[in-house]
């Protein structure tokens with residue numbers, strides 16, 4: 001049962017920030033994740049501050065620099081079908097189209113997708129795990145088939161968002177407004193790994209709100225893609241996923257970003273794979289080498305070793321495919 005709480009709809013961003021400054025207040029955007037968390041008692045809430053009426057947080061428009069601004073309240077469905085995103089930032093439209101189900105994409109927002117809570121069944125269930133202030137990660141000795149193989153320390157969740165790895169690959173920034181004013185953080189630095197702090201998922205401070213996401217102008221020769229593998233053909237989170245953003249000069253990968261989903265507690269940028277691609281002709285052999293490097297340091301848990309060959313095959317396949325789409 002959902003606990004009782006006050007529900008407020010502020011008329012402006014400043015008002016929303018003010019209301020969020022009280023203890024136990026939470027942002028409500030589309031509500032698709034928040035309401036599940038409240039029902040499952042993942043955290044307590046005294047006040048739900050709905051930002052859904054704030055028009056300035058909506059819409060997609062070109063920036064003066066030639067990039068794109070996406071308001072935090074833009075729905076995932078709008079992101080998936082936007083013509084400029086489809087043609088210039090393909091990884092993002094592909095990732096958005098892979099999120100959940102059509103109903104959830106119509107209701108869920110891009111800001112909420114970046115800020116959603118982990119899907120670990122211990123965290124969501126009746127377990128007082130480390131991330132909820134307890135003394136252990138139950139996945140270590142429990143069911144860990146869907147947990148991480150990279151970047152786990154104390155807590156072994158995988159980051160749930162499909163759009164975050166695509167945005168990190170495309171070098172997007174997150175604009176945040178709060179009591180101290182505005183700041184911009186690279187999507188790549190927006191999520192907090194458990195090695196730094198296992199009680200929080202993002203760099204958001206109390207009363208801060210994500211207002212927009214800003215994509216830089218696409219570099220000449222940029223090709224990007226996102227693909228995820230899931231356990232079933234209906235909606236599901238990534239078992240393994242890869243976002244690629246590669247700047248081609250002829251058949252060479254002049255610059256590359258390889259970001260994994262379903263691998264780690266945060267969207268996982270593979271510096272090892274990127275290093276092997278830089279300045280090299282991207283053929284099948286190079287793709288296989290880069291894919292191997294991406295999982296070289298993987299540390300599987302008792303039930304998820306299968307993810308290593310899964311990632312290796314997926315990354316090799318996607319690198320080979322992107323080289324052939326020019």
Ligand SMILES: Cc1cc2nc3c(=O)[nH]c(=O)nc-3n(C[C@H](O)[C@H](O)[C@H](O)COP(=O)(O)OP(=O)(O)OC[C@H]3O[C@@H](n4cnc5c(N)ncnc54)[C@H](O)[C@@H]3O)c2cc1C
Nearest residue numbers: 029030031032033034100108109111112113115161162210
């Ligand atoms: C059945 C199901 C399947 C799903 N499958 C997938 C999937 O395959 N891939 C995937 O990526 N996601 C998946 N999701 C997650 C879904 O995409 C998110 O629930 C959705 O994107 C959240 O958006 P929202 O606007 O509804 O956020 P809300 O539920 O309103 O908020 C989510 C969290 O973010 C915070 N928040 C929201 N907006 C802001 C903001 N602007 N600033 C600061 N904090 C904010 C809220 O306080 C809350 O903690 C699934 C969800 C469900 C329920």
